[in-house]
Amino acid sequence: MTADPAIHAAAHKLFSFTRVWAIAANTFRDLVRQKVFYFMLVFALILIGASLALASINSRGQLQTVIDVSLGAMGVFSILLAVLATAMLLPKDIEDRTLYTILAKPVARFEYLAGKLLGVVGILALAIVLMAGVFCIVLWYWRGREIAAIPFYYDPAEAAQRIELVRSGTFTPSLFGGVFVVLLRSIVCAALTLMISCFATSWLFTVIVSFAAVIIGHLVAIARNVWQNPASFGVDPPWYMDGFLRLVTVAFPDMQIFNIVDEIALGTNVAPAIFATIAGLSAGYIAVYLLVGYVFFIWREL
Amino acid sequence: MSVPAITIKNLTKRFTNPSVFSRGGIVAVDDLSLTVEAGHVYGLLGPNGSGKSTTMKIVLGLVTPTSGRTFIFDKDSRDVESREAVGFLPENPYFYKFLTGEETLHFYGKLCGLRGAALAARARELLALAGLEDAAHRRVGGYSKGMLQRIGLAQALVQEPRLLVLDEPTAGVDPAGSRQIRDLIVSLKQRGITVLLCSHLLSQVQEICDRIGIMHRGRLIREGPLEEMIAIENQTELVVENATPELLADLKARVAAAGARVVGEARPQQNLERYFLDVTRDARDE
Ligand SMILES: Nc1ncnc2c1ncn2[C@@H]1O[C@H](COP(=O)(O)OP(=O)(O)O)[C@@H](O)[C@H]1O
Numbered sequence: 001m002t003a004d005p006a007i008h009a010a011a012h013k014l015f016s017f018t019r020v021w022a023i024a025a026n027t028f029r030d031l032v033r034q035k036v037f038y039f040m041l042v043f044a045l046i047l048i049g050a051s052l053a054l055a056s057i058n059s060r061g062q063l064q065t066v067i068d069v070s071l072g073a074m075g076v077f078s079i080l081l082a083v084l085a086t087a088m089l090l091p092k093d094i095e096d097r098t099l100y101t102i103l104a105k106p107v108a109r110f111e112y113l114a115g116k117l118l119g120v121v122g123i124l125a126l127a128i129v130l131m132a133g134v135f136c137i138v139l140w141y142w143r144g145r146e147i148a149a150i151p152f153y154y155d156p157a158e159a160a161q162r163i164e165l166v167r168s169g170t171f172t173p174s175l176f177g178g179v180f181v182v183l184l185r186s187i188v189c190a191a192l193t194l195m196i197s198c199f200a201t202s203w204l205f206t207v208i209v210s211f212a213a214v215i216i217g218h219l220v221a222i223a224r225n226v227w228q229n230p231a232s233f234g235v236d237p238p239w240y241m242d243g244f245l246r247l248v249t250v251a252f253p254d255m256q257i258f259n260i261v262d263e264i265a266l267g268t269n270v271a272p273a274i275f276a277t278i279a280g281l282s283a284g285y286i287a288v289y290l291l292v293g294y295v296f297f298i299w300r301e302l
Numbered sequence: 303m304s305v306p307a308i309t310i311k312n313l314t315k316r317f318t319n320p321s322v323f324s325r326g327g328i329v330a331v332d333d334l335s336l337t338v339e340a341g342h343v344y345g346l347l348g349p350n351g352s353g354k355s356t357t358m359k360i361v362l363g364l365v366t367p368t369s370g371r372t373f374i375f376d377k378d379s380r381d382v383e384s385r386e387a388v389g390f391l392p393e394n395p396y397f398y399k400f401l402t403g404e405e406t407l408h409f410y411g412k413l414c415g416l417r418g419a420a421l422a423a424r425a426r427e428l429l430a431l432a433g434l435e436d437a438a439h440r441r442v443g444g445y446s447k448g449m450l451q452r453i454g455l456a457q458a459l460v461q462e463p464r465l466l467v468l469d470e471p472t473a474g475v476d477p478a479g480s481r482q483i484r485d486l487i488v489s490l491k492q493r494g495i496t497v498l499l500c501s502h503l504l505s506q507v508q509e510i511c512d513r514i515g516i517m518h519r520g521r522l523i524r525e526g527p528l529e530e531m532i533a534i535e536n537q538t539e540l541v542v543e544n545a546t547p548e549l550l551a552d553l554k555a556r557v558a559a560a561g562a563r564v565v566g567e568a569r570p571q572q573n574l575e576r577y578f579l580d581v582t583r584d585a586r587d588e
Pocket residue numbers: 301302317319328329330348349350351352353354355356357
C-alpha cells in the first residue's frame with residue numbers, strides 16, 4: 001500500500017465538523033432512500049381532501065380555516081416524522097453493528113450523536129419545505145376563490161380595498177414564521193427522542209416515551225404555574241405534589257412555547273422578536289438534550 | 303524494540319446484567335494480559351462466549367473495561383485518537399443497506415478525514431482489492447454474506463491503518479470466499495500490517511497466524527508462537543511418492559536399525575477444502 005503521509009500527518013481534532021457532516025449526510029441520504037417521504041403524499045391528500053370538503057360547504061372565512069387545518073396537519077406530521085425517524089436511528093446501528101464500525105474509526109461519540117441529529121434536521125427541513133410548498137399552492141387557490149367571492153355590487157373602491165386585504169393577509173411574514181416554528185418544534189422533538197434512545201433498549205420504548213413526553217410537554221406550563229403561584233389556583237399542594245410539579249417542569253419540554261402557531265393560524269400577526277425568543281429557547285432545549293443523551297451514550301454498554 | 307501494536311494489561315470486564323437473577327453479572331474477560339507485536343498475525347482462539355469479541359471491543363474503545371488498560375501503538379484505547387491507526391471488522395457486520403459499495407467506502411473514508419480525489423482513488427483501490435469492482439454500484443442490501451465480509455474488510459482498511467482487528471472474518475462465508483479473505487490477510491501481512499483475528503476455522507488460523515492465544519471463560523490459558531505450540535518436537539514426517547513395497551520394507555528396516563521407530567504409516571489425503579475448491583472451479587469453467 002502506498003502510504004500517503006498526508007493522511008496521518010494531521011493531529012487528531014477533538015471535534016471535527018467534517019466527521020459530523022459525513023454522518024449527517026449519510027443519515028439524511030439513508031432516510032431519503034427509505035422513502036420516508038411517502039407519507040408526505042398523505043399530507044397532500046389530507047390537505048386537498050379538507051380543501052374539497054370546505055368547498056362544498058362554502059361558508060365565510062374559509063381561507064382562515066385552510067390555514068388552520070394546514071398548519072395543524074403540518075405540525076402533527078412533522079412531530080410524527082421527527083419521533084419515528086429519530087427513534088430507529090440508534091437501535092438500527094446497534095443491531096446491525098454498524099455503530100461498531102463507525103466508532104472504531106476516529107469518531108467521538110458526541111460527533112456521532114450530533115451528526116445523527118443534524119441528518120434528521122435535514123430531513124425535517126426538507127419535509128417541511130415540501131409540505132409548505134403544497135400548503136402554498138392550496139392557499140394560493142383559496143385566496144383566488146376568496147377574492148372571486150367578493151360581491152360584485154360593492155363599489156370599486158371598497159372592492160379594491162377588500163381584495164387588497166385578502167391579498168396582504170394571506171402570505172404574511174407571520175405565516176412563514178409559523179412554518180419556521182413548526183420546524184423548530186420538530187427539531188426539539190427529534191433531539192428529545194434521540195436523548196431517550198440513548199438509554200432505551202427498544203425502538204418501541206423510545207417511540208412511546210417520546211410521544212408521552214411531547215404530550216406531557218403541553219401541560220408543563222400549567223404545572224409550572226401551579227407550583228410558582230399555587231394561591232392563584234386556590235390550591236395548597238403538599239410537598240410531594242410540589243416536588244412532582246417541579247420535576248415535570250424541569251424534565252419535560254415546555255411545548256406551549258410553540259403554541260404561537262395556533263395564534264398565527266387564527267390570523268394574529270407576531271413580532272419577529274417573539275420568533276427569535278422561540279428559536280433561542282429551542283436551541284437551549286436541543287443543546288441540553290444532546291448533552292444529556294451524550295452522557296447516557298457514554299455510559300451505555302454497546 | 304518497536305512499539306507493540308496492541309498492549310493489554312490486566313484487563314477485566316464484568317457485565318452487570320439488569321436481570322435480578324444473575325447477581326454479580328458475567329465476567330467476560332478475567333485479568334487478561336497480552337501483547338501483539340507489530341507485524342505479527344495474532345490469532346485469538348476460544349469457544350463461544352470465552353470473551354474474544356469483548357476483548358477486541360475494549361481494545362477499540364467500544365466497551366469500557368471494569369479494570370485494566372489497553373493501548374494501540376501505545377495510545378490509550380479510551381482516546382479517540384488511538385483509532386487513527388486501526389481498522390475493525392466486527393462479527394457479522396451489516397452496513398447501510400441503501401448505500402452502494404462505493405458510497406459505503408466513501409462514507410468511512412470521510413470519517414477518517416479523507417476526501418476528494420484521494421478518497422475516490424482509495425475507494426477504487428479497495429474495491430479492486432476486495433474483488434468488488436463489479437458490485438461497486440450495487441446497494442449493499444443485496445450483497446451476499448461473503449461480499450459483506452469483504453466490503454467490511456475494505457472499510458476497515460480505508461485509512462491505511464497499521465493494525466487490523468478482525469472478528470470472525472470468515473464466519474458464514476463459503477469456502478471460496480473464505481479462501482479469498484485468507485489470501486487477503488496474507489497479502490496484508492506481507493505489507494507489514496499487524497492483524498489480530500479470532501476465528502473458529504482452526505486450519506485457517508494455523509495457515510496464517512504467527513502467534514496464538516487461547517481463551518477460556520475470559521482467561522488466557524495458552525499463549526505463544528504457533529510453531530512451538532503445535533510442533534511435536536521428536537517426530538519428523540516423510541512423504542514419499544511412487545514407493546514400492548520393497549522400498550518401504552527397506553526403509554522400515556533402516557529406521558529400526560538406527561534405533562528410531564515408525565509411529566505411523568498412511569496415505570496422505572487431499573485437503574477437503576482444496577478438493578472442494580478444485581471441483582467447484584472446474585464446474586464453473588465448464
Ligand atoms: N453487552 C453484553 N451484556 C451482557 N453480557 C455480555 C455482553 N456482551 C457479551 N456478554 C457476555 O460476555 C461473554 C463473552 O462474550 P464474547 O466476548 O462475545 O465471547 P466470544 O466472542 O468469545 O464468543 C458471554 O458470556 C456473553 O454472554
